[in-house]
Amino acid sequence: DTGVSQDPRHKITKRGQNVTFRCDPISEHNRLYWYRQTLGQGPEFLTYFQNEAQLEKSRLLSDRFSAERPKGSFSTLEIQRTEQGDSAMYLCASSLGQGDSGELFFGEGSRLTVL
Amino acid sequence: AQTVTQSQPEMSVQEAETVTLSCTYDTSENNYYLFWYKQPPSRQMILVIRQEAYKQQNATENRFSVNFQKAAKSFSLKISDSQLGDTAMYFCAFSLSGATNKLIFGTGTLLAVQP
Numbered sequence: 001d002t003g004v005s006q007d008p009r010h011k012i013t014k015r016g017q018n019v020t021f022r023c024d025p026i027s028e029h030n031r032l033y034w035y036r037q038t039l040g041q042g043p044e045f046l047t048y049f050q051n052e053a054q055l056e057k058s059r060l061l062s063d064r065f066s067a068e069r070p071k072g073s074f075s076t077l078e079i080q081r082t083e084q085g086d087s088a089m090y091l092c093a094s095s096l097g098q099g100d101s102g103e104l105f106f107g108e109g110s111r112l113t114v115l
Numbered sequence: 116a117q118t119v120t121q122s123q124p125e126m127s128v129q130e131a132e133t134v135t136l137s138c139t140y141d142t143s144e145n146n147y148y149l150f151w152y153k154q155p156p157s158r159q160m161i162l163v164i165r166q167e168a169y170k171q172q173n174a175t176e177n178r179f180s181v182n183f184q185k186a187a188k189s190f191s192l193k194i195s196d197s198q199l200g201d202t203a204m205y206f207c208a209f210s211l212s213g214a215t216n217k218l219i220f221g222t223g224t225l226l227a228v229q230p
Contacts, residue, residue: 003159031216042119042206042220043160056215091160095216102148102216106160 004107025094035091121221138207146212
């Protein structure tokens with residue numbers, strides 16, 4: 001059983017550099033979500049895809065953040081000109097789609113440390 | 116806008132005992148889902164239990180049960196016969212039915228099961 005996979009698991013970068021995270025959802029899942037989780041907090045919604053269409057973006061997603069899901073399969077989250085405040089765990093989740101149970105399946109996350 | 120509040124940052128319970136984690140939420144909608152997710156240390160978040168708001172009967176999953184009070188907007192999780200493997204962060208979450216399945220999380224409760 002292949003779950004949601006994320007890569008890399010941990011990224012350390014210097015302030016001002018660009019980073020990209022990849023998420024591979026469960027294969028038959030149409031919906032894909034990105035969340036950000038900082039220490040001691042619950043995950044905060046960033047953005048949502050239905051197949052290849054990005055249908056919702058949080059105000060947390062500044063202009064330095066961009067997400068894509070070409071062909072409705074894997075997704076990438078890029079952060080440009082990283083800042084120390086971007087240090088967090090970035091979680092990807094997927095779900096089957098309309099009519100499902102509402103459950104989201106999460107990956108193990110990509111931890112970003114900005115020095 | 117919907118909000119989820121968990122007022123217990125940390126809880127501790129002895130192995131084999133019962134513990135209850137609290138959650139309140141705020142919404143003006145009538146149809147929604149409520150969830151408890153478990154996030155073990157350095158591992159992915161997994162679903163513990165799910166409740167549909169239109170169902171009056173409280174959900175149960177083996178040792179896990181909820182007390183859903185719709186009028187009070189309260190959704191507590193009871194863990195019976197606590198096990199060491201239950202040690203984790205527990206997040207209460209909300210999503211609207213028939214929508215994007217986007218989850219809104221509380222800040223979490225760190226549960227420690229003591230031997």
